[in-house]
Amino acid sequence: xxxxxxxxxxxxxxxxxxxxxxxxxxxxxxxxxxxxxxxxxxxxxxxxxxxxxxxxxxxxxxxxxxxxxxxxxxxxxxxxxxxxxxxxxxxxxxxxxxxxxxxxxxxxxxxxxxxxxxxxxxxxxxxxxxxxxxxxxxxxxxxxxxxxxxxxxxxxxxxxxxxxxxxxxxxxxxxxxxxxxxxxxxxxxxxxxxxxxxxxxxxxxxxxxxxxxxxxxxxxxxxxxxxxxxxxxxxxxxxxxxxxxxxxxxxxxxxxxxxxxxxxxxxxxxxxxxxxxxxxxxxxxxxxxxxxxxxxxxxxxxxxxxxxxxxxxxxxxxxxxxxx
Amino acid sequence: xxxxxxxxxxxxxxxxxxxxxxxxxxxxxxxxxxxxxxxxxxxxxxxxxxxxxxxxxxxxxxxxxxxxxxxxxxxxxxxxxxxxxxxxxxxxxxxxxxxxxxxxxxxxxxxxxxxxxxxxxxxxxxxxxxxxxxxxxxxxxxxxxxxxxxxxxxxxxxxxxxxxxxxxxxxxxxxxxxxxxxxxxxxxxxxxxxxxxxxxxxxxxxxxxxxxxxxxxxxxxxxxxxxxxxxxxxxxxxxxxxxxxxxxxxxxxxxxxxxxxxxx
Amino acid sequence: xxxxxxxxxxxxxxxxxxxxxxxxxxxxxxxxxxxxxxxxxxxxxxxxxxxxxxxxxxxxxxxxxxxxxxxxxxxxxxxxxxxxxxxxxxxxxxxxxxxxxxxxxxxxxxxxxxxxxxxxxxxxxxxxxxxxxxxxxxxxxxxxxxxxxxxxxxxxxxxxxxxxxxxxxxxxxxxxxxxxxxxxxxxxxxxxxxxxxxxxxxxxxxxxxxxxxxxxxxxxxxxxxxxxxxxxxxxxxxxxxxxxxxxxxxxxxx
Numbered sequence: 033x034x035x036x037x038x039x040x041x042x043x044x045x046x047x048x049x050x051x052x053x054x055x056x057x058x059x060x061x062x063x064x065x066x067x068x069x070x071x072x073x074x075x076x077x078x079x080x081x082x083x084x085x086x087x088x089x090x091x092x093x094x095x096x097x098x099x100x101x102x103x104x105x106x107x108x109x110x111x112x113x114x115x116x117x118x119x120x121x122x123x124x125x126x127x128x129x130x131x132x133x134x135x136x137x138x139x140x141x142x143x144x145x146x147x148x149x150x151x152x153x154x155x156x157x158x159x160x161x162x163x164x165x166x167x168x169x170x171x172x173x174x175x176x177x178x179x180x181x182x183x184x185x186x187x188x189x190x191x192x193x194x195x196x197x198x199x200x201x202x203x204x205x206x207x208x209x210x211x212x213x214x215x216x217x218x219x220x221x222x223x224x225x226x227x228x229x230x231x232x233x234x235x236x237x238x239x240x241x242x243x244x245x246x247x248x249x250x251x252x253x254x255x256x257x258x259x260x261x262x263x264x265x266x267x268x269x270x271x272x273x274x275x276x277x278x279x280x281x282x283x284x285x286x287x288x289x290x291x292x293x294x295x296x297x298x299x300x301x302x303x304x305x306x307x308x309x310x311x312x313x314x315x316x317x318x319x320x321x322x323x324x325x326x327x328x329x330x331x332x333x334x335x336x337x338x339x340x341x342x343x344x345x346x347x348x349x350x351x352x353x354x355x356x
Numbered sequence: 357x358x359x360x361x362x363x364x365x366x367x368x369x370x371x372x373x374x375x376x377x378x379x380x381x382x383x384x385x386x387x388x389x390x391x392x393x394x395x396x397x398x399x400x401x402x403x404x405x406x407x408x409x410x411x412x413x414x415x416x417x418x419x420x421x422x423x424x425x426x427x428x429x430x431x432x433x434x435x436x437x438x439x440x441x442x443x444x445x446x447x448x449x450x451x452x453x454x455x456x457x458x459x460x461x462x463x464x465x466x467x468x469x470x471x472x473x474x475x476x477x478x479x480x481x482x483x484x485x486x487x488x489x490x491x492x493x494x495x496x497x498x499x500x501x502x503x504x505x506x507x508x509x510x511x512x513x514x515x516x517x518x519x520x521x522x523x524x525x526x527x528x529x530x531x532x533x534x535x536x537x538x539x540x541x542x543x544x545x546x547x548x549x550x551x552x553x554x555x556x557x558x559x560x561x562x563x564x565x566x567x568x569x570x571x572x573x574x575x576x577x578x579x580x581x582x583x584x585x586x587x588x589x590x591x592x593x594x595x596x597x598x599x600x601x602x603x604x605x606x607x608x609x610x611x612x613x614x615x616x617x618x619x620x
Numbered sequence: 621x622x623x624x625x626x627x628x629x630x631x632x633x634x635x636x637x638x639x640x641x642x643x644x645x646x647x648x649x650x651x652x653x654x655x656x657x658x659x660x661x662x663x664x665x666x667x668x669x670x671x672x673x674x675x676x677x678x679x680x681x682x683x684x685x686x687x688x689x690x691x692x693x694x695x696x697x698x699x700x701x702x703x704x705x706x707x708x709x710x711x712x713x714x715x716x717x718x719x720x721x722x723x724x725x726x727x728x729x730x731x732x733x734x735x736x737x738x739x740x741x742x743x744x745x746x747x748x749x750x751x752x753x754x755x756x757x758x759x760x761x762x763x764x765x766x767x768x769x770x771x772x773x774x775x776x777x778x779x780x781x782x783x784x785x786x787x788x789x790x791x792x793x794x795x796x797x798x799x800x801x802x803x804x805x806x807x808x809x810x811x812x813x814x815x816x817x818x819x820x821x822x823x824x825x826x827x828x829x830x831x832x833x834x835x836x837x838x839x840x841x842x843x844x845x846x847x848x849x850x851x852x853x854x855x856x857x858x859x860x861x862x863x864x865x866x867x868x869x870x871x872x873x874x
Contacts, residue, residue, distance in 0.1 A: 036658065043661040046668065050769030053776060054814065060802040061810060087806065096803075429742050453748045467743040470734070484650075484748035531747075 070119040071098065072158035076131040081111045082142060084133060089143040090115045092129075097121045100144065115144060121156075128153035131162040180327045187320050190313075221286060228283040235276040378405045380539055380571050381426060386435030387595075388421055395421050396432065397595030403539070403573050408565060410582040411575045412617055413592030419575040420464070422592070423541050426573075427459055428452050440538070453484060460537035460570070464544045466528040468516040475499055475512045478531050502530040505567070506560060522553035529560060533568075540564075542574040546581045558584050579618060591617060631852075638830045642760055645752055652758050659762035663724050667770055674719050675774035678711060679703070679781030687789065696790060697800075703782045704801030709809050712775035714861060717820035720767060721853040725828035728759055729849030732832025733842035741833070756833060760825035767821030768814050812868030819860050827853040 081103055090098040098117035106112055117125070128149045135142050146162065156162075381403035388396040395418035403409050413419045424430040425437055428444050437444045442455055468477050478499045503509045506526035516524060525545070532540060545561060546554035558581055565572055576582055582589060583603050591599040591606065591614060599606060599614050607618045683703055690696050732755060735741050744751040779801060786792040831849035835841045 036654075039661040039665075040657055042665050043657060046665050047660075047769060050772050053772045054768070057772070057802070057805075057810060058807070061805050061807055424742070427746050429745060449750075456746055456748055459746070461743070461746045463739040463743055465738045467739040469740055469743075471731075480744070480749065481747035535747075 071116045072119055072122060073101070073114055073116055074125075074156060074158065074160050074162055075112050075114045076144070076162040076164045077106070078111050078113060078133060078164050079109050080133075081113065082133050084113060084142045084144070089136070090117060090146065091143055092117075092121060092125055092146045093148060094145075097146075113144065122158075123155065125156040126153040127156055127160065129156070129162060130165045132165045176327055176330075180324050183320055183324050187317065187324065190317055194317075224286065225283060228279055232276055232280055235272060238272070379403065380405050380440055381573065382436070382438040383422070383426075384436040386422070386425065386432045386437060388418070388425065388430070388432045394595055396435075398435070399592070399595060400597050401590060403571055405571050406569055408572045408574065408585050408587045410586035410589045411573065411592055412577060412579075412582055412589060413575070414577060417592050418595055419577075419592055420543055423461075423543055423573070423575055426541060427456055427461055457481075457484075457535050458538045460532035460535070460540035462525075462528055462532050462540065462542045462545055464547055466516075466521075466524040468519075468524055468528055468531070470516055472516075473512075474503070474508075474514050474516070474519075474527050477516065477527065478502055478534050481531060481535050498534060502534040503527075505533055505564060506530045521549055522556065525549065525553075525557055526560065529557070529564070533564060536568065537570060539571045539573065542572060542576070544576055544578075545574065546576065546578050551580070554578070554581065555584075561585060634834070635826070635830055638833070639826055641752065642757060642826065645750070646757055646761075648753075650753070652754050655754055656758045656761055659758045660766055663720075663759075663762045664766035664769060667720055667723055667766075668773060670723060671716050671719055671770045671774045672777045674715055675712065675776075675778035676781040678715055679707060679778030679783075680785055682706070682711065682778075683782040683785040687785070699786055699790070700782070700792070700797045700800035701804035704779060704804050705809055707778045707782070708775055708805055709813055710861075712778055713771050713813050713817045713820060714857070716771045716774040717767060717817070717824065717857050718854060720763070720770065720821075721824050721827075721857060722850055724763055725824045725831075725849045725853040726846040728825065728828030729832040729835075730842055730846035732756075732759075732829060733835030733845035736833065736835045737837060737839065737842055752833075756829045759829050760822060763825030763828075764818055764821040767824065768817040771813070771817040771820075808868075808872035812864065812872060816861065816864040816868070819864065820857055823856045823860055824853050827856060 084100060084103060086100055086102065088100045089096050090100060098115055098121070100113055101116045102114040104112040104114065113131075115131075125146060126148060128151060129146050130149060131144050131146050133142060134145045379402045381401065383399060383401040386396050386399045387394070399418070399422060401409075401411070401422075411419055411422070421430060425432050426439060426444070428447070431445060439455060440458060442451070444452070444455075447455065468474075469480065472480065475496075479495050482495055482498065499512065500509055503512060506529050508523060508526050508530065511519065511523060511527065516527070519527060529545075542561065545557055549557065561572065561574075562585060564570070572585075574581070574585060586603050589601060589603055589606055590597050593599075593613050599609065599611065601609075606614055609615060683699060686702065687696065687699065690699055690702070732741070735755070741751045741755070744754060779798070783792070783794050783797040786797050787794060828849045831845045831852065835845040
């Protein structure tokens with residue numbers, strides 16, 4: 033009989049312990065789902081529930097304070113989410129706090145974040161409606177990333193096209209780069225210009241000297257008339273002057289031709305400056321690049337704060353530090 | 357067929373002769389078959405009050421089936437079985453249980469409950485049938501009395517595994533006796549025992565029968581056992597009660613099928 | 621082949637009949653309460669060490685094996701969630717049930733089988749105790765009641781084993797580990813698993829008793845009874861598990 037007593041005792045301990053464990057486990061789980069303990073209800077209205085489910089967590093400043101107990105569709109753009117929150121939070125959540133839908137990690141379940149705002153406000157009351165704000169959630173982030181990726185792909189395709197046509201000399205810019213005769217012409221013209229202006233310079237200085245010498249002797253006209261040597265000289269100078277001016281005229285004509293060509297859109301430079309579509313395209317491309325990098329940066333920043341990838345970035349930062 | 361009819365006639369006659377004694381068990385034309393194997397083919401038997409009746413037959417001749425039909429462990433395909441004036445087939449579970457408390461059954465292999473001590477084994481039948489013996493708070497005297505009857509009072513707290521074959525059989529006998537049955541059915545009481553132990557068991561059976569005045573139905577294929585204990589014998593051959601009589605009558609028979617039993 | 625299929629359906633039919641007999645006789649007095657307690661002790665307490673050891677190793681191994689993959693995904697901090705949910709939902713109940721099918725179903729099969737062979741069951745019937753009530757109902761009830769408790773212990777020890785690995789390899793404190801596990805768990809994990817364990821227990825007891833109770837004559841019959849009891853119980857466990865997943869799917873959106 034003593035044996036069965038002992039058996040029953042052990043059995044009793046086993047059963048009580050097992051049941052207690054089971055109850056304890058359900059208590060722990062239930063505690064999280066706020067089935068026990070005092071709670072109150074508030075709601076928030078969103079445009080998009082982004083996969084929120086009953087039982088998802090509600091966080092206030094990052095602490096789990098409750099769960100979602102109902103999601104109600106009011107109309108196609110209004111969704112009311114009812115939350116059950118621990119009674120203690122009545123002393124902390126203010127009326128101006130905003131609720132936003134977020135997610136617990138990149139692939140984690142959805143949750144509602146209640147974020148306190150600056151400024152004074154009354155404390156929340158049961159049944160109140162919280163302001164809602166849509167923050168970049170993981171899904172949005174991924175969507176933007178996707179768009180950015182698509183843009184980047186388009187961009188690189190364009191770039192490839194541009195560089196290809198550049199090397200092939202198809203575009204105006206390419207022509208400019210490739211047309212060596214034109215470049216030589218340009219160079220020649222500039223040298224000519226330089227030479228002409230030099231000559232003009234000397235001519236003028238000589239002319240100056242003559243005029244000075246005319247001043248020094250009684251009268252230039254007299255000298256001119258009487259002094260045959262000087263008259264010959266003057267004649268020569270004038271002839272020189274004439275050639276110079278002719279040359280100058282030619283120069284300026286040349287220049288005029290160049291600028292005219294440029295104006296008429298014949299020259300290479302002007303092609304570049306006058307082709308508005310290309311300019312617009314280039315501008316767009318640059319803008320796209322800019323936008324893309326900006327968004328990418330934004331995403332990277334968001335990713336950095338994401339706990340799944342946080343480790344990776346921390347590691348990177350550490351390595352950078354080491355290198356420095 | 358004629359032979360069968362004759363035997364039946366003889367049975368009826370012999371029953372008429374012993375009309376003064378009440379029959380506690382009546383079996384009439386019982387048939388039982390397992391598939392194509394016809395074990396009982398119209399078997400007839402009467403056990404009279406206070407009588408030691410031995411049923412002999414070869415192994416597999418349906419002796420065990422017949423005895424199990426008597427306590428309702430099996431139901432015959434057809435025929436009539438009456439125990440202490442009640443037809444077994446017509447009884448509901450409760451009445452059958454009540455009736456069973458008046459029938460002791462000693463199983464072939466003792467059938468002691470392995471997981472229980474000797475005491476618990478003996479107490480087991482008392483669980484349901486306490487009413488029969490009046491309200492009892494302490495079962496120990498009853499257990500001890502039953503064990504003393506078989507001379508094993510010391511073994512009360514042993515487990516069946518610690519007992520020898522003979523002891524087991526005796527404990528089983530004690531368990532059969534604890535409800536003070538009016539009829540005891542012995543299924544091969546000496547099988548698996550050495551001759552000396554077998555003799556002891558047979559002696560025990562006789563003492564008990566004298567002491568309590570029970571009627572006994574013994575089925576066996578052991579001729580020695582039959583000789584010592586039987587007052588009357590029935591030979592079970594081919595599913596029928598082939599021959600009946602005292603040991604000396606049957607051992608003197610010239611019928612080859614009867615002679616086969618007594619050949620050494 | 622046809623004969624085998626026929627036999628299969630006969631077995632299913634017999635088993636169903638046996639189960640319906642259980643439910644019919646279950647409500648009728650007398651109740652064998654003392655024997656039930658004894659069987660609960662035999663099946664509950666006696667299996668505890670085995671279940672505990674298996675659970676511990678399973679928890680340990682599961683964590684060790686999945687850690688490298690989780691590290692690759694950078695999701696080591698999710699180990700408790702993953703291991704916790706898989707143990708509570710599926711591995712705990714199934715492994716415990718399989719262990720018990722091995723230990724208890726074969727035990728019952730062999731015990732009842734040998735009782736049948738040595739006519740102990742007949743002896744019980746003759747001495748006025750309904751052997752079905754005394755042997756079968758108590759055993760089926762005992763397994764049905766004890767298995768969920770064993771599963772709870774198995775789960776706990778498996779989680780402890782897993783926490784040990786996390787603690788040593790990943791510097792995760794036990795408190796953090798169990799906090800994370802219980803944060804990850806919901807009633808949708810615990811309730812179906814517990815309900816499922818009752819059915820597992822029922823299946824183990826039912827098959828063990830069925831095979832033992834209708835054991836063939838002879839000592840070979842006992843062996844066959846014990847053996848087929850384990851095989852059939854294990855198979856049925858998976859079938860029940862399969863059904864349980866579908867049914868719990870209705871009540872808890874997974």
